[in-house]
Amino acid sequence: MSTSSLSALAAEHLEVARTSPSGRSAHTVVGGHTRTLRQTLIALLGGQTLDEHENPGEATVHVLSGRVRLTTRDTFWDGETGDLIVVPDARHTLSAVEDAAVLLTVAKLP
Template sequence: MQKLSLDARVREHLERSAATSAGRSAETVYGGHEHALRQTLIALRAGATLAEHENPGEATLLVLRGRVRLHSGETSWEGRSGDLLIVPSARHSLEAIEDAAALLTVAKTS
């Protein structure tokens, strides 16, 4: 069994995101391309975005800190600390309304 502190990783990645020109930092904390399940910690500085992209499978976004907005087409959803957003199967993007960190969980579909 492995254990990690998401709080510590959030602090670390928020510091990293503040130091990059893109305003973001990420780390896969579980799984990866060789697994069906992948969990990735994403930190975004206020105003930073993840450009529109495809959804590789079923996915959720658990907001750990701050506020984000998930966009898909003409629809958007706002999430804040403690909110779980269901990522749409359509193309979507993510923006940080304020400094934010979230845990993205993806279960790949074949």
């Protein structure tokens, strides 16, 4: 068993995002593509967006710092530090309203 400081990882990856041409950084904290459960820390600079994509299973976005907006064709949800957004079963984007770090948790459907 291991432990990780999500606050420290968020700060570290926001620094990486600041020097990255894409304005973002990501790190798999738990699991991976071959596992059912995957948790990924994602850091995005303000104004950056993860392009529209499908939800590969049940998923949540826990906002560790900053503000984000999750958008589908029909609606959107705003989240700020401490908020948990349940990702809908629909194509969606995730945008950073300001510099933000989130923990994406996905349980892939069989």
